[in-house]
Amino acid sequence: MKLDTIAVLGGGPGGLYAARLLKRSHPEAEVTVYEQGVPDKTFGFGVGLASRTQRNLRLADEESLDGIVAAAHGHEMSMRVGDNEVRLAHGELLAIGRATLLSVLQKYAEDAGVELRFGERRSASGIDADLVVAADGISSATRTDLAEEFGPEITEGEGLYLWCGTDFALPRAIFTPVATEHGTFVAHAYPYAPDRSTFLIETDEKTWRRAGFDVSTRETPNGESDQLSLSYLQEAFSETLQGNRLIGNRTKWLRFRTIRCRSWHTRNTVLLGDAAHTAHYSIGSGTKLAMEDAIALDRAVLASGDLGEALAKYEAERRPAVEHLQAIAERSMAWWDSFPDRLAMPVEQLMIAYMTRAGKVTVDRFAESAPQVARPGLAAFAGVAIDEVPSPASVAEWILDQPLACGAHRFPRRIAPETLRNAGGTVPVEISARPWTPETADLIAVLPHATAYWLTGPDDREATLDRLDAGERIRRATGALVVADVPAGLRTVAAGAVASERVDLVAFTG
Ligand SMILES: Cc1cc2nc3c(=O)[nH]c(=O)nc-3n(C[C@H](O)[C@H](O)[C@H](O)COP(=O)(O)OP(=O)(O)OC[C@H]3O[C@@H](n4cnc5c(N)ncnc54)[C@H](O)[C@@H]3O)c2cc1C
Incomplete structure (x- = not known):
């Protein structure tokens, strides 16, 4: 199939990876990524990449995976309750800073000949291209604008989570609860650079309210971090933090939103990554799913005679795997929501x-x-x-x-x-x-x-x-x-x- 122009909305991991793969398999096409943000200003700390994900990425594009692995940080897993800790050697678990991952993927996209346009927010309807890949994230405007075609369904988890970091590398990934006068908070934390770790902290609604975080959440302006919660949690997790501070980056308490869509494509527009589906972070899979979507989309486009067939093929191939992971993720989310009951x-x-x-x-x-x-x-x-x-x-x-x-x-x-x-x-x-x-x-x-x-x-x-x-x-x-x-x-x-x-x-x- 001949494609002259491919537009990708969103320069997250899904969009950048799709752009590189599509440009490599369609060297004649003009492939452009439109990203509303500017480079190096991204939110978020580290994301994990399991060994199976690394295998899939290696099969699709060894070169960029080598670049990712070189910038990533390996770790093993542990769980600590009170003074008791168990460790799990996990072979090939890697984590990488989200900003680092994006700069690696930006480089590989540009090396392949993709044009990256930062500071440009676009909508699918305002773009003239043979193929529009909407990788515009969990709050995808494309999904909302074309809601009748995509049929999105959004459900919210019971518990609350807060995504922050710290400026030292934990010796290993750790799951650990702390009991405070207000209730239990659980950290999922892992190192992703020699001087950085992700801290993801969860709690239940009652504890959140008792600690006054319903108020601090409401009073934290958009784009800022909930400092009250960060100070409280820094104190609560001081042992795991070894006296280091917790750092926010637009950090606020949220409930996890699981996205499902009845369809992922309409005419020449296709949803990819978080725009199409999300799966709870406790199975560490959002980045993986977005990048594996990119692989499937590229293969389907390459193997099909026309765009309609390609997009249908992409969805038919990916949907069972995504739905399987979503089922696992939903169960995992519920398990973590009730974690304090098992202490x-x-x-x-x-x-x-x-x-x-x-x-x-x-x-x-x-x-x-x-x-x-x-x-x-x-x-x-x-x-x-x-x-x-x-x-x-x-x-x-x-x-x-x-x-x-x-x-x-x-x-x-x-x-x-x-x-x-x-x-x-x-x-x-x-x-x-x-x-x-x-x-x-x-x-x-x-x-x-x-x-x-x-x-x-x-x-x-x-x-x-x-x-x-x-x-x-x-x-x-x-x-x-x-x-x-x-x-x-x-x-x-x-x-x-x-x-x-x-x-x-x-x-x-x-
Ligand atoms: C707390 C938490 C922890 C997580 N931990 C992990 C983990 O350990 N491992 C893992 O694999 N995943 C993890 N994830 C998930 C991961 O962050 C996402 O699933 C992943 O980033 C999805 O990639 P994406 O490319 O689909 O979307 P995004 O990364 O969200 O990128 C979308 C991009 O589109 C841009 N954009 C949006 N609209 C427009 C527009 N109209 N025009 C131009 N640009 C636009 C945005 O600025 C953004 O850069 C976690 C998520 C959460 C919430």
Whole structure:
């Protein structure tokens, strides 16, 4: 297909990367990036790039990935609760300053022959080009202007987050909560340069209000940072910060917005990156998704005879992967929103709950990749010595074989006897709504008193994960025994849920 002019709205990672790839595959085309901001004035601190993302970027364009890796900072992961810390060697986790990433991508776009026009805000309707790539970010005006065609749906998370940084490099990435007189704040922090770390801090609405941050958020003018919150959090996280300061950059409390669109393209205009979709930052994926969209768009344009076919192909290829990640991200967001409820768990067991939170990693896989954390975590779950925990291949069955004493109930293993289903005191509960929705909260609020709740529902994977997540909420809200039906094919998922205290017992179906 011959394209003479390609206009890219937005010089974020998605737009810059798409511009470079498209210019390389269409050297005759005039490719222009319009960016409303000016270089080096970008918001944000560091962003993480997982090893799988690096592999995908290497396959698409080795040269620019080398440039990114050279400017990035490697780190391993850890979680600390109180004085207890666990570490996770993670191989190839990288983080890079957003401003650095953009300057690397600007250079590679220009090297390929892309024209970068800064300080120019444009709209899709005001541009005459064969192809308009709208990479204009989470607040995309293109998506709003063409809302009928794109059909956007925006949902907000329950919790609040604040994105800031500090001017020293943490020794490793860390997840750590602190309890203050107002409630719990959790930091996700990681180094991204020899003298910089990102600090992303979360809390729940009640804590946020009690600390007076609803007022400070309201009173912080647009474009400025909420200094009151930053000073408070600097004090609260002083140990992790090792006495360093927290720095804002237009830093304010926000609720995470998940964007979904019914369609990503109309006529010659296509949405890419955050403009089309977002996924919660706790799976570190927005930059990755935007850059992988660029790869898919370039490939689809190259492989198609006309633009309509190309844009349809791009969407058909990307949508399943994006929706899969959004499902994982939604679960991860809900897990973090309820993180303070799990602080009584030993930190190694908490790490198992963290790794298995979204259904992506199973407990046996985690035991294989990080035995130094998983083994003590499983020993804590079972109340046995670490050397009693078997090899990763046998871990799932071993978890299900652990006995349980709960009130008057004694069970030899974690698979519920069928007699319990119809026993007096057992209440069946059908879970049909997502676990973090008001419907499920209402359902939990009016549950009749019971000694055991037996959760049922559809047997597909997502519904099962929902049921296990709802189980955790019911377990914490009622203190009763919770059993969930799980399809026999999801045995390792069931074992992970039991070891993470989402449910007490499972019953295999099908
Ligand atoms: C708290 C937080 C933490 C995050 N952490 C990570 C992480 O660790 N890893 C990760 O991969 N991602 C992370 N992300 C996500 C990441 O920042 C975004 O997903 C990513 O930047 C999306 O890239 P993009 O190119 O689609 O949009 P953006 O980076 O938002 O770029 C859009 C650009 O378009 C410009 N623009 C907008 N409208 C116009 C217009 N009309 N004309 C011209 N220019 C315009 C804007 O100025 C902006 O530069 C995080 C996000 C948040 C909120």
